[in-house]
Amino acid sequence: MDPTIEKKFDDEIIEFQKAKYNLSTAQTAKLNEVANNLIKNDELTIEVIGHRDWTENVLKDLSYKRANQVAKYLVSRGIDKERMTISDAGSTEAYEDDYSSKEMQAKNMTVEVVFSE
Numbered sequence: 001m002d003p004t005i006e007k008k009f010d011d012e013i014i015e016f017q018k019a020k021y022n023l024s025t026a027q028t029a030k031l032n033e034v035a036n037n038l039i040k041n042d043e044l045t046i047e048v049i050g051h052r053d054w055t056e057n058v059l060k061d062l063s064y065k066r067a068n069q070v071a072k073y074l075v076s077r078g079i080d081k082e083r084m085t086i087s088d089a090g091s092t093e094a095y096e097d098d099y100s101s102k103e104m105q106a107k108n109m110t111v112e113v114v115f116s117e
Contacts, residue, residue, distance in 0.1 A: 009115040035077035064088040
């Protein structure tokens with residue numbers, strides 16, 4: 001990327017269904033955008049952070065499986081795994097602290113893709 005051009009990339013939130021970690025067509029469409037940004041800007045790296053709803057304690061590794069699934073998809077699109085850090089926030093670092101509604105709980109069934117240079 002030309003250093004005289006400042007470009008900001010928005011972080012992506014990939015939402016998952018409860019207790020699932022398989023990628024849907026909508027999720028892969030978002031990840032294709034992430035991959036395209038990474039391909040065009042080889043100095044960018046990302047952190048892939050998996051979250052899960054606190055009510056899913058039975059599925060302790062679900063947030064890691066989600067993050068890993070996202071990373072594997074990006075690798076399949078030609079992104080070097082060395083450009084990614086995979087984190088498992090589990091339920092300890094909730095994306096949303098308000099669990100009062102299904103909508104709020106759903107916000108924690110996500111993977112964050114955070115861009116950095």
